[in-house]
Amino acid sequence: MSELRCDECPALLDDCAAGTLPDDARRALEAHVASCERCARLVHDYLVLPALVRRATDVQMPYEIELRLRRLLAGTRRREP
Numbered sequence: 001m002s003e004l005r006c007d008e009c010p011a012l013l014d015d016c017a018a019g020t021l022p023d024d025a026r027r028a029l030e031a032h033v034a035s036c037e038r039c040a041r042l043v044h045d046y047l048v049l050p051a052l053v054r055r056a057t058d059v060q061m062p063y064e065i066e067l068r069l070r071r072l073l074a075g076t077r078r079r080e081p
């Protein structure tokens, strides 16, 4: 992955917070944040605080469950068979 732009960070943060961001994308994000004060602040607000909460509760959600939950929250599959 090539260099990240600031406006690409928020979308990646979403996946990163959910733990679904691929390793290479996560590394690109980390590299950008390391050299960009603006995004570093964004990451701190967006990732570090929730991550601390997750670590405290130590909850590991199976990917399948997470997908179902995301669909549920998005309200895209209201009528299950």
Ligand SMILES: [Zn+2]
Pocket (backbone or CB within 6 Å): 005, 006, 009, 032, 036, 037, 038, 039
């Ligand atoms: Zn940036």
